[in-house]
Amino acid sequence: MKIAVLSGKGGTGKTLLAVNLAALAQPAVYVDCDVEEPNGHLYFRPKHIVQKPVCIKIPQVNPTLCNGCRKCVEHCAFNALAYVKDNLLIFDDICHSCGLCSLLCPQKALSEIDKEIGIIQSGRADDVCIHTGILHIGQATGIPIIQNLLLEASSADALTVIDCPPGSACIVMESIKDADFCLLVTEPTLFGAHNLSMVHDLVTLFNKPFGVIINKSIPGANPAETFCKENNLPVLGKIPYDKHLSILHSNGEIAVKHSETYRALFSSLLDAVIKEVRHETAPHS
Amino acid sequence: MKIAVPVDENTQNTNVCVSFGRAPYFLFFDTKTKQTYFVHNSAASSTGGAGIQAAQIIVDNGVDVLLTPRCGEQAADVLIAADIALYKTFSGSAQDNLDAFAADKFSELDDIHAGFHGHGGK
Numbered sequence: 497m498k499i500a501v502l503s504g505k506g507g508t509g510k511t512l513l514a515v516n517l518a519a520l521a522q523p524a525v526y527v528d529c530d531v532e533e534p535n536g537h538l539y540f541r542p543k544h545i546v547q548k549p550v551c552i553k554i555p556q557v558n559p560t561l562c563n564g565c566r567k568c569v570e571h572c573a574f575n576a577l578a579y580v581k582d583n584l585l586i587f588d589d590i591c592h593s594c595g596l597c598s599l600l601c602p603q604k605a606l607s608e609i610d611k612e613i614g615i616i617q618s619g620r621a622d623d624v625c626i627h628t629g630i631l632h633i634g635q636a637t638g639i640p641i642i643q644n645l646l647l648e649a650s651s652a653d654a655l656t657v658i659d660c661p662p663g664s665a666c667i668v669m670e671s672i673k674d675a676d677f678c679l680l681v682t683e684p685t686l687f688g689a690h691n692l693s694m695v696h697d698l699v700t701l702f703n704k705p706f707g708v709i710i711n712k713s714i715p716g717a718n719p720a721e722t723f724c725k726e727n728n729l730p731v732l733g734k735i736p737y738d739k740h741l742s743i744l745h746s747n748g749e750i751a752v753k754h755s756e757t758y759r760a761l762f763s764s765l766l767d768a769v770i771k772e773v774r775h776e777t778a779p780h781s
Numbered sequence: 782m783k784i785a786v787p788v789d790e791n792t793q794n795t796n797v798c799v800s801f802g803r804a805p806y807f808l809f810f811d812t813k814t815k816q817t818y819f820v821h822n823s824a825a826s827s828t829g830g831a832g833i834q835a836a837q838i839i840v841d842n843g844v845d846v847l848l849t850p851r852c853g854e855q856a857a858d859v860l861i862a863a864d865i866a867l868y869k870t871f872s873g874s875a876q877d878n879l880d881a882f883a884a885d886k887f888s889e890l891d892d893i894h895a896g897f898h899g900h901g902g903k
Protein backbone atom coordinates (compact mmCIF):
# COMPACT_ATOMS: atom_id res chain seq x y z
CA MET A 497 0.00 0.00 0.00
CA LYS A 498 1.42 3.34 -1.08
CA ILE A 499 0.29 6.52 0.61
CA ALA A 500 1.43 9.91 -0.68
CA VAL A 501 1.45 12.81 1.76
CA LEU A 502 0.97 16.22 0.13
CA SER A 503 0.42 19.82 1.03
CA GLY A 504 0.01 23.02 -0.93
CA LYS A 505 2.96 24.68 0.74
CA GLY A 506 5.88 23.76 2.97
CA GLY A 507 5.64 23.81 6.74
CA THR A 508 2.09 22.51 7.08
CA GLY A 509 3.10 19.33 8.88
CA LYS A 510 3.57 17.11 5.86
CA THR A 511 6.83 15.64 7.09
CA LEU A 512 5.53 15.44 10.69
CA LEU A 513 2.68 13.25 9.52
CA ALA A 514 4.68 11.19 7.01
CA VAL A 515 7.52 10.41 9.42
CA ASN A 516 5.25 9.49 12.31
CA LEU A 517 2.99 7.29 10.20
CA ALA A 518 5.97 5.39 8.78
CA ALA A 519 7.52 5.00 12.24
CA LEU A 520 4.25 3.58 13.57
CA ALA A 521 3.50 1.26 10.69
CA GLN A 522 6.75 -0.76 10.77
CA PRO A 523 7.65 -2.59 8.63
CA ALA A 524 7.41 0.49 6.45
CA VAL A 525 9.12 2.33 3.63
CA TYR A 526 9.56 6.07 3.84
CA VAL A 527 10.31 7.85 0.57
CA ASP A 528 11.39 11.48 0.63
CA CYS A 529 10.49 13.02 -2.74
CA ASP A 530 11.11 16.58 -1.55
CA VAL A 531 14.37 16.45 -3.48
CA GLU A 532 15.25 20.10 -3.00
CA GLU A 533 14.92 20.00 0.76
CA PRO A 534 14.79 16.39 1.89
CA ASN A 535 14.61 16.33 5.67
CA GLY A 536 12.84 13.09 6.61
CA HIS A 537 16.15 11.31 7.10
CA LEU A 538 17.01 13.79 9.87
CA TYR A 539 14.26 12.18 11.94
CA PHE A 540 15.01 8.54 11.19
CA ARG A 541 18.82 8.87 11.16
CA PRO A 542 19.11 5.77 8.96
CA LYS A 543 22.12 3.45 9.04
CA HIS A 544 23.87 1.33 6.40
CA ILE A 545 23.33 4.01 3.79
CA VAL A 546 23.84 3.03 0.17
CA GLN A 547 24.19 5.83 -2.34
CA LYS A 548 23.43 5.82 -6.06
CA PRO A 549 23.90 8.58 -8.58
CA VAL A 550 21.01 9.69 -10.79
CA CYS A 551 22.01 10.77 -14.27
CA ILE A 552 20.24 12.31 -17.23
CA LYS A 553 21.31 12.25 -20.85
CA ILE A 554 22.50 15.45 -22.42
CA PRO A 555 23.84 15.98 -25.92
CA GLN A 556 27.51 16.40 -26.66
CA VAL A 557 28.75 17.72 -29.99
CA ASN A 558 31.64 16.44 -32.04
CA PRO A 559 32.84 19.71 -33.63
CA THR A 560 34.63 17.97 -36.49
CA LEU A 561 31.39 16.31 -37.65
CA CYS A 562 29.10 19.33 -37.13
CA ASN A 563 28.63 21.37 -40.31
CA GLY A 564 26.54 24.11 -38.76
CA CYS A 565 23.25 23.20 -40.41
CA ARG A 566 21.47 24.29 -37.21
CA LYS A 567 18.74 21.71 -37.46
CA CYS A 568 19.22 20.91 -33.78
CA VAL A 569 19.01 24.58 -32.74
CA GLU A 570 15.79 25.13 -34.70
CA HIS A 571 14.05 22.05 -33.36
CA CYS A 572 14.98 22.06 -29.69
CA ALA A 573 11.65 22.86 -28.03
CA PHE A 574 13.43 24.15 -24.94
CA ASN A 575 15.92 26.49 -26.65
CA ALA A 576 18.80 24.71 -24.99
CA LEU A 577 21.03 25.12 -28.03
CA ALA A 578 22.59 28.09 -29.81
CA TYR A 579 24.97 28.30 -32.73
CA VAL A 580 27.56 31.04 -32.53
CA LYS A 581 30.71 31.55 -34.58
CA ASP A 582 30.92 28.00 -35.90
CA ASN A 583 30.31 26.56 -32.45
CA LEU A 584 27.32 24.77 -31.06
CA LEU A 585 26.58 25.92 -27.50
CA ILE A 586 24.72 23.42 -25.32
CA PHE A 587 22.98 24.64 -22.18
CA ASP A 588 22.85 21.61 -19.91
CA ASP A 589 20.64 23.26 -17.33
CA ILE A 590 17.98 24.09 -19.92
CA CYS A 591 18.12 20.75 -21.75
CA HIS A 592 15.20 18.42 -20.95
CA SER A 593 16.95 15.29 -22.21
CA CYS A 594 14.35 14.68 -24.89
CA GLY A 595 16.99 13.20 -27.22
CA LEU A 596 15.51 14.87 -30.31
CA CYS A 597 18.65 16.73 -31.37
CA SER A 598 20.80 13.59 -31.48
CA LEU A 599 18.13 11.89 -33.57
CA LEU A 600 17.80 14.82 -35.95
CA CYS A 601 21.42 15.68 -36.60
CA PRO A 602 22.11 14.78 -40.24
CA GLN A 603 25.85 14.65 -39.54
CA LYS A 604 25.55 12.33 -36.52
CA ALA A 605 27.59 14.96 -34.72
CA LEU A 606 25.56 14.72 -31.52
CA SER A 607 25.79 11.92 -28.99
CA GLU A 608 24.30 11.60 -25.53
CA ILE A 609 26.38 11.60 -22.41
CA ASP A 610 25.47 11.09 -18.75
CA LYS A 611 25.24 14.05 -16.46
CA GLU A 612 24.75 13.49 -12.73
CA ILE A 613 21.90 15.62 -11.41
CA GLY A 614 21.47 14.12 -7.98
CA ILE A 615 21.69 11.06 -5.78
CA ILE A 616 19.49 8.57 -4.00
CA GLN A 617 20.38 7.45 -0.50
CA SER A 618 18.83 4.33 0.96
CA GLY A 619 19.21 3.24 4.54
CA ARG A 620 17.43 1.62 7.42
CA ALA A 621 16.27 2.59 10.90
CA ASP A 622 14.62 -0.20 12.91
CA ASP A 623 12.13 -1.70 10.49
CA VAL A 624 11.77 1.36 8.28
CA CYS A 625 13.56 1.64 4.94
CA ILE A 626 14.36 5.24 4.23
CA HIS A 627 14.91 6.38 0.66
CA THR A 628 15.94 9.97 0.08
CA GLY A 629 16.22 11.80 -3.22
CA ILE A 630 18.69 14.67 -3.33
CA LEU A 631 18.84 17.07 -6.27
CA HIS A 632 22.22 18.71 -6.81
CA ILE A 633 22.11 22.47 -6.49
CA GLY A 634 21.42 24.35 -9.73
CA GLN A 635 19.78 21.45 -11.56
CA ALA A 636 16.60 22.26 -13.42
CA THR A 637 14.38 19.32 -12.59
CA GLY A 638 14.14 16.66 -9.92
CA ILE A 639 11.71 14.51 -11.86
CA PRO A 640 14.27 11.89 -12.99
CA ILE A 641 15.33 11.54 -9.35
CA ILE A 642 11.77 10.89 -8.23
CA GLN A 643 11.27 8.30 -10.97
CA ASN A 644 14.40 6.43 -9.87
CA LEU A 645 13.54 6.88 -6.23
CA LEU A 646 10.09 5.33 -6.56
CA LEU A 647 11.52 2.39 -8.48
CA GLU A 648 14.16 1.88 -5.82
CA ALA A 649 11.63 2.12 -3.02
CA SER A 650 8.96 -0.11 -4.48
CA SER A 651 7.96 -2.71 -1.94
CA ALA A 652 5.24 -5.27 -2.27
CA ASP A 653 4.08 -5.67 1.29
CA ALA A 654 5.37 -2.90 3.56
CA LEU A 655 3.35 0.27 3.92
CA THR A 656 5.05 2.92 1.79
CA VAL A 657 4.77 6.55 2.83
CA ILE A 658 5.72 9.03 0.09
CA ASP A 659 6.64 12.45 1.42
CA CYS A 660 5.92 14.70 -1.58
CA PRO A 661 7.46 18.06 -2.44
CA PRO A 662 5.22 20.98 -1.44
CA GLY A 663 2.97 22.61 -4.01
CA SER A 664 1.14 21.18 -6.99
CA ALA A 665 3.73 21.36 -9.77
CA CYS A 666 4.67 18.53 -12.13
CA ILE A 667 7.20 17.20 -9.64
CA VAL A 668 4.32 16.51 -7.23
CA MET A 669 2.37 14.77 -9.98
CA GLU A 670 5.34 12.50 -10.54
CA SER A 671 5.46 11.70 -6.81
CA ILE A 672 1.81 10.67 -6.56
CA LYS A 673 1.62 8.79 -9.85
CA ASP A 674 1.82 5.31 -8.32
CA ALA A 675 0.21 6.12 -4.99
CA ASP A 676 -2.86 4.16 -3.93
CA PHE A 677 -4.04 6.97 -1.74
CA CYS A 678 -3.25 10.65 -1.17
CA LEU A 679 -3.24 12.32 2.21
CA LEU A 680 -3.67 16.09 1.99
CA VAL A 681 -2.27 17.95 4.98
CA THR A 682 -3.55 21.42 5.67
CA GLU A 683 -3.75 24.11 8.33
CA PRO A 684 -7.01 25.51 9.69
CA THR A 685 -6.58 28.92 8.07
CA LEU A 686 -7.87 30.70 4.98
CA PHE A 687 -4.44 30.32 3.42
CA GLY A 688 -4.51 26.63 4.30
CA ALA A 689 -7.90 26.26 2.63
CA HIS A 690 -6.55 27.95 -0.49
CA ASN A 691 -3.51 25.65 -0.68
CA LEU A 692 -5.73 22.67 0.01
CA SER A 693 -7.93 23.53 -2.93
CA MET A 694 -4.87 23.49 -5.20
CA VAL A 695 -3.70 20.03 -4.15
CA HIS A 696 -7.29 18.86 -4.20
CA ASP A 697 -7.46 19.86 -7.88
CA LEU A 698 -4.31 17.86 -8.49
CA VAL A 699 -5.50 14.61 -6.89
CA THR A 700 -8.85 14.97 -8.61
CA LEU A 701 -7.06 15.38 -11.93
CA PHE A 702 -5.24 12.11 -11.30
CA ASN A 703 -8.37 10.45 -10.06
CA LYS A 704 -6.71 9.45 -6.79
CA PRO A 705 -8.64 8.49 -3.69
CA PHE A 706 -7.73 10.94 -0.94
CA GLY A 707 -8.44 12.20 2.54
CA VAL A 708 -7.62 15.37 4.45
CA ILE A 709 -5.73 15.73 7.72
CA ILE A 710 -5.97 19.08 9.46
CA ASN A 711 -2.83 19.97 11.38
CA LYS A 712 -2.47 22.58 14.16
CA SER A 713 -6.18 22.29 14.68
CA ILE A 714 -7.67 24.68 17.25
CA PRO A 715 -11.25 25.05 18.43
CA GLY A 716 -13.26 27.74 16.65
CA ALA A 717 -13.37 29.01 13.08
CA ASN A 718 -11.71 26.64 10.66
CA PRO A 719 -11.75 27.79 7.02
CA ALA A 720 -10.01 24.61 5.87
CA GLU A 721 -12.67 22.42 7.47
CA THR A 722 -15.39 24.63 6.05
CA PHE A 723 -13.85 24.21 2.61
CA CYS A 724 -13.87 20.42 3.09
CA LYS A 725 -17.52 20.42 4.16
CA GLU A 726 -18.61 22.63 1.28
CA ASN A 727 -16.78 20.56 -1.29
CA ASN A 728 -17.38 17.16 0.21
CA LEU A 729 -13.77 16.36 1.03
CA PRO A 730 -13.39 13.60 3.62
CA VAL A 731 -11.54 14.80 6.75
CA LEU A 732 -9.85 11.73 8.18
CA GLY A 733 -8.46 13.33 11.28
CA LYS A 734 -6.97 16.28 13.06
CA ILE A 735 -3.68 16.93 14.79
CA PRO A 736 -4.42 19.42 17.56
CA TYR A 737 -2.22 22.48 17.93
CA ASP A 738 0.33 21.41 20.51
CA LYS A 739 3.44 23.33 21.40
CA HIS A 740 5.20 20.31 22.83
CA LEU A 741 4.62 18.36 19.60
CA SER A 742 6.03 21.22 17.52
CA ILE A 743 9.12 21.41 19.72
CA LEU A 744 9.72 17.66 19.52
CA HIS A 745 9.37 17.78 15.76
CA SER A 746 11.59 20.81 15.27
CA ASN A 747 14.24 19.07 17.38
CA GLY A 748 14.28 16.25 14.85
CA GLU A 749 12.49 13.75 17.07
CA ILE A 750 9.81 11.30 15.99
CA ALA A 751 6.93 12.09 18.31
CA VAL A 752 5.43 8.58 18.44
CA LYS A 753 8.67 7.27 19.90
CA HIS A 754 8.51 9.74 22.76
CA SER A 755 5.06 9.67 24.20
CA GLU A 756 2.08 7.38 24.51
CA THR A 757 -0.22 10.33 23.85
CA TYR A 758 1.31 10.99 20.46
CA ARG A 759 1.49 7.30 19.72
CA ALA A 760 -2.24 7.07 20.33
CA LEU A 761 -2.90 10.21 18.28
CA PHE A 762 -0.99 9.05 15.21
CA SER A 763 -2.24 5.45 15.59
CA SER A 764 -5.79 6.68 15.32
CA LEU A 765 -4.85 8.67 12.22
CA LEU A 766 -3.09 5.66 10.71
CA ASP A 767 -6.09 3.44 11.44
CA ALA A 768 -8.42 5.97 9.86
CA VAL A 769 -6.20 6.19 6.80
CA ILE A 770 -5.83 2.44 6.35
CA LYS A 771 -9.55 1.96 6.78
CA GLU A 772 -10.24 4.62 4.18
CA VAL A 773 -7.68 3.17 1.75
CA ARG A 774 -9.21 -0.31 2.05
CA HIS A 775 -12.64 1.18 1.57
CA GLU A 776 -11.60 3.34 -1.39
CA THR A 777 -9.55 0.73 -3.16
CA ALA A 778 -11.73 -2.30 -2.41
CA PRO A 779 -13.87 -2.22 -5.58
CA HIS A 780 -10.72 -2.20 -7.71
CA SER A 781 -8.72 -4.93 -6.05
CA MET B 782 28.62 48.91 -36.55
CA LYS B 783 25.26 47.36 -35.85
CA ILE B 784 23.39 48.06 -32.61
CA ALA B 785 20.42 46.12 -31.23
CA VAL B 786 17.86 47.22 -28.63
CA PRO B 787 14.95 45.21 -27.17
CA VAL B 788 11.85 47.36 -27.70
CA ASP B 789 8.11 47.41 -26.96
CA GLU B 790 6.88 48.35 -30.43
CA ASN B 791 8.10 48.24 -34.02
CA THR B 792 7.98 52.01 -34.46
CA GLN B 793 10.71 54.61 -34.52
CA ASN B 794 9.63 56.28 -31.24
CA THR B 795 9.30 53.06 -29.24
CA ASN B 796 10.51 52.66 -25.69
CA VAL B 797 13.19 50.23 -24.59
CA CYS B 798 11.55 47.05 -23.33
CA VAL B 799 12.21 46.18 -19.68
CA SER B 800 12.95 42.59 -20.65
CA PHE B 801 15.45 41.19 -23.11
CA GLY B 802 14.28 37.63 -23.81
CA ARG B 803 10.60 38.55 -23.61
CA ALA B 804 10.79 41.79 -25.61
CA PRO B 805 8.19 41.79 -28.43
CA TYR B 806 10.66 43.27 -30.97
CA PHE B 807 14.28 44.05 -31.50
CA LEU B 808 15.37 47.27 -33.10
CA PHE B 809 18.50 47.10 -35.25
CA PHE B 810 20.41 50.22 -36.19
CA ASP B 811 23.33 50.33 -38.57
CA THR B 812 25.59 53.29 -37.74
CA LYS B 813 27.17 53.29 -41.19
CA THR B 814 24.03 53.30 -43.33
CA LYS B 815 21.82 54.96 -40.65
CA GLN B 816 19.24 52.27 -41.46
CA THR B 817 16.83 51.04 -38.80
CA TYR B 818 14.76 47.88 -38.97
CA PHE B 819 12.71 45.78 -36.58
CA VAL B 820 12.56 42.04 -36.07
CA HIS B 821 9.80 40.25 -34.23
CA ASN B 822 11.20 38.32 -31.27
CA SER B 823 9.96 34.76 -31.75
CA ALA B 824 11.46 33.87 -28.36
CA ALA B 825 9.00 36.14 -26.54
CA SER B 826 6.34 33.45 -26.45
CA SER B 827 8.55 30.41 -25.94
CA THR B 828 8.09 28.46 -22.73
CA GLY B 829 11.71 28.13 -21.77
CA GLY B 830 15.14 29.32 -22.79
CA ALA B 831 13.72 32.56 -24.19
CA GLY B 832 16.96 34.40 -23.44
CA ILE B 833 19.03 31.90 -25.44
CA GLN B 834 16.75 32.06 -28.45
CA ALA B 835 16.57 35.85 -28.30
CA ALA B 836 20.35 36.02 -28.11
CA GLN B 837 20.54 33.75 -31.16
CA ILE B 838 18.40 36.28 -33.08
CA ILE B 839 20.75 39.09 -32.06
CA VAL B 840 23.77 37.03 -33.12
CA ASP B 841 22.19 36.07 -36.44
CA ASN B 842 21.61 39.72 -37.26
CA GLY B 843 25.32 40.36 -37.10
CA VAL B 844 25.13 42.73 -34.16
CA ASP B 845 28.22 44.30 -32.55
CA VAL B 846 26.56 46.05 -29.63
CA LEU B 847 23.47 45.26 -27.59
CA LEU B 848 21.84 47.97 -25.49
CA THR B 849 19.60 46.33 -22.90
CA PRO B 850 18.30 47.01 -19.39
CA ARG B 851 19.20 43.46 -18.30
CA CYS B 852 20.29 40.14 -19.59
CA GLY B 853 20.13 36.61 -18.22
CA GLU B 854 23.16 34.49 -17.61
CA GLN B 855 22.63 32.09 -20.51
CA ALA B 856 21.74 34.80 -23.00
CA ALA B 857 24.93 36.57 -21.94
CA ASP B 858 26.88 33.36 -22.59
CA VAL B 859 25.60 33.30 -26.17
CA LEU B 860 26.20 37.01 -26.75
CA ILE B 861 29.68 36.93 -25.27
CA ALA B 862 30.58 33.90 -27.37
CA ALA B 863 29.64 36.03 -30.37
CA ASP B 864 31.83 38.92 -29.14
CA ILE B 865 28.84 41.22 -28.75
CA ALA B 866 29.39 44.09 -26.33
CA LEU B 867 26.63 44.68 -23.78
CA TYR B 868 25.66 48.13 -22.54
CA LYS B 869 23.01 49.12 -20.04
CA THR B 870 20.09 51.25 -21.20
CA PHE B 871 18.24 53.86 -19.19
CA SER B 872 14.44 53.88 -19.26
CA GLY B 873 12.92 55.92 -22.03
CA SER B 874 12.88 55.84 -25.79
CA ALA B 875 15.13 53.63 -27.88
CA GLN B 876 16.20 56.68 -29.86
CA ASP B 877 17.37 58.55 -26.74
CA ASN B 878 19.41 55.50 -25.84
CA LEU B 879 20.93 55.25 -29.31
CA ASP B 880 21.79 58.97 -29.20
CA ALA B 881 23.36 58.62 -25.78
CA PHE B 882 25.36 55.63 -27.00
CA ALA B 883 26.57 57.61 -30.01
CA ALA B 884 27.65 60.37 -27.61
CA ASP B 885 29.64 57.77 -25.68
CA LYS B 886 27.61 58.17 -22.51
CA PHE B 887 27.16 54.49 -21.83
CA SER B 888 28.53 52.15 -19.25
CA GLU B 889 28.88 48.45 -19.78
CA LEU B 890 26.16 46.21 -18.47
CA ASP B 891 27.13 44.73 -15.14
CA ASP B 892 23.64 43.55 -14.37
CA ILE B 893 24.23 39.91 -15.21
CA HIS B 894 25.20 37.34 -12.63
CA ALA B 895 28.74 37.01 -11.29
CA GLY B 896 29.88 34.76 -14.13
CA PHE B 897 29.92 37.73 -16.48
CA HIS B 898 33.27 39.48 -16.56
CA GLY B 899 32.50 42.52 -18.72
CA HIS B 900 33.31 42.06 -22.34
CA GLY B 901 35.13 44.93 -23.99
CA GLY B 902 33.19 47.34 -26.21
CA LYS B 903 34.34 48.64 -29.63
Ligand code: SF4
Nearest residue numbers: 562563565566568601
Ligand atom coordinates in the same frame (compact mmCIF):
# COMPACT_ATOMS: atom_id res chain seq x y z
S1 SF4 C 1 22.15 19.31 -36.37
FE1 SF4 C 1 24.20 18.37 -36.21
S2 SF4 C 1 25.36 19.22 -37.88
FE2 SF4 C 1 23.55 20.50 -37.67
S3 SF4 C 1 24.23 22.16 -36.32
FE3 SF4 C 1 23.34 20.61 -35.02
S4 SF4 C 1 25.08 19.34 -34.38
FE4 SF4 C 1 25.75 20.55 -36.14
Ligand code: SF4
Nearest residue numbers: 572591592594595597
Ligand atom coordinates in the same frame (compact mmCIF):
# COMPACT_ATOMS: atom_id res chain seq x y z
S1 SF4 D 1 18.05 16.68 -25.87
FE1 SF4 D 1 16.15 17.75 -26.40
S2 SF4 D 1 16.08 19.44 -24.93
FE2 SF4 D 1 18.17 18.67 -24.89
S3 SF4 D 1 19.24 19.97 -26.34
FE3 SF4 D 1 18.55 18.15 -27.49
S4 SF4 D 1 16.59 18.74 -28.37
FE4 SF4 D 1 17.07 20.24 -26.78
